[in-house]
Amino acid sequence: MKHSLARARVEIDLGALQRNGASLARRAGVPLLPMIKADAYGLGAAAALRALDVLEPWGYGVATVAEGEELRHLGVTRPVVVFTPLLDQELTRVRSARLTPTLGFPAEIEAWRSAGGGAWHLSIDTGMSRAGIPWRQVSEIRHLTELLPPEGAFTHFHSAELDDGTLEAQERLFREAVASLPSRPRLLHAANSAAIARQGRSDWDLVRPGIFLYGVGSGSSAAIQPEPVVNLRAPIVEIRDLQAGDTVSYDATLRVERAARIATLAIGYADGYPRSLSERGSVLVGGTLAPIAGTVTMDMTMIDVTTVRCEVGDVATLIGRAGDTVLTVERVADDAGMSPYELITGLRSRVERTYTGARS
Numbered sequence: 459m460k461h462s463l464a465r466a467r468v469e470i471d472l473g474a475l476q477r478n479g480a481s482l483a484r485r486a487g488v489p490l491l492p493m494i495k496a497d498a499y500g501l502g503a504a505a506a507l508r509a510l511d512v513l514e515p516w517g518y519g520v521a522t523v524a525e526g527e528e529l530r531h532l533g534v535t536r537p538v539v540v541f542t543p544l545l546d547q548e549l550t551r552v553r554s555a556r557l558t559p560t561l562g563f564p565a566e567i568e569a570w571r572s573a574g575g576g577a578w579h580l581s582i583d584t585g586m587s588r589a590g591i592p593w594r595q596v597s598e599i600r601h602l603t604e605l606l607p608p609e610g611a612f613t614h615f616h617s618a619e620l621d622d623g624t625l626e627a628q629e630r631l632f633r634e635a636v637a638s639l640p641s642r643p644r645l646l647h648a649a650n651s652a653a654i655a656r657q658g659r660s661d662w663d664l665v666r667p668g669i670f671l672y673g674v675g676s677g678s679s680a681a682i683q684p685e686p687v688v689n690l691r692a693p694i695v696e697i698r699d700l701q702a703g704d705t706v707s708y709d710a711t712l713r714v715e716r717a718a719r720i721a722t723l724a725i726g727y728a729d730g731y732p733r734s735l736s737e738r739g740s741v742l743v744g745g746t747l748a749p750i751a752g753t754v755t756m757d758m759t760m761i762d763v764t765t766v767r768c769e770v771g772d773v774a775t776l777i778g779r780a781g782d783t784v785l786t787v788e789r790v791a792d793d794a795g796m797s798p799y800e801l802i803t804g805l806r807s808r809v810e811r812t813y814t815g816a817r818s
């Protein structure tokens with residue numbers, strides 16, 4: 459690994475991403491609707507497509523019209539569902555890119571009908587209070603769903619990683635709401651990654667995994683575990699010896715009490731390495747954990763390598779696998795006081811992305 463890296467880089471294991479998708483599909487027993495919103499959780503939608511398309515998913519899920527248009531530019535012909543409510547002025551673009559909107563409130567369904575209509579999925583709110591029609595109001599839109607029947611209907615769980623009964627309760631509300639429609643939409647879906655892990659074989663027609671594909675599971679007791687996908691690395695670009703009383707980084711939050719050796723990594727918060735890891739996180743150098751020293755700065759991060767053998771040019775692993783040791787996304791996110799979703803979607807475009815193989 460020596461001298462192979464000039465700056466921070468995220469290495470994405472597309473083979474692992476693909477195997478994670480296959481493992482979800484096996485467990486759920488129904489076609490996937492993989493969520494590749496936010497540029498595949500920050501890892502690159504084009505590459506994620508290469509890995510996932512061989513699994514023959516039913517379609518793909520995105521959050522914005524622009525993300526959907528990008529998939530079309532990349533040659534995706536499968537359905538692309540946009541999972542955020544849209545304003546009327548976006549509907550023309552939705553139609554011309556042949557995207558599938560998710561609608562809930564009567565005004566949204568009317569607007570889609572007057573824009574010319576087309577396939578849409580009914581978004582039913584069973585507890586998120588974020589998007590979609592509240593489950594108890596679904597019977598009020600019967601007439602609209604008769605005029606323009608939805609291809610699908612779905613809900614979203616708020617606590618799928620918890621074993622607290624809420625997932626089952628939300629599913630009961632979803633079932634009840636769907637039963638109040640004049641006819642059953644062809645494609646019903648509810649499960650995100652954690653729900654697939656929890657429930658096994660799906661009662662519905664599609665599942666919508668996201669984070670698991672990208673290497674983050676829902677706890678060590680979950681029935682299926684993903685393979686790690688993200689490896690964030692940065693080179694050591696300088697090393698210095700400090701004497702007792704010397705200070706490190708902004709605000710001099712670290713003043714060493716005895717002689718120490720400090721290495722500088724070419725990565726900072728402008729690369730998406732969270733500043734909240736200041737004095738809290740660790741990185742792997744060789745197989746050894748080295749603590750972050752002082753405040754993470756915009757472009758550089760210092761680590762304490764007093765007891766770690768290393769030299770300039772060595773590559774540190776900030777997330778992922780180094781030899782036999784893995785610094786998981788969950789562990790780093792926990793140190794940073796963030797969710798794993800926030801951590802991986804926050805890796806910025808300045809970080810070079812490289813990909814290793816997937817079966818095609």
Ligand SMILES: *Cc1c(COP(=O)(O)O)cnc(C)c1O
Pocket residue numbers: 493495541614649650651652666667668669670
């Ligand atoms: C992001 C998202 C998912 C995927 O959730 P994960 O927890 O990442 O598996 C599923 N459904 C909807 C509506 C989403 O917005």
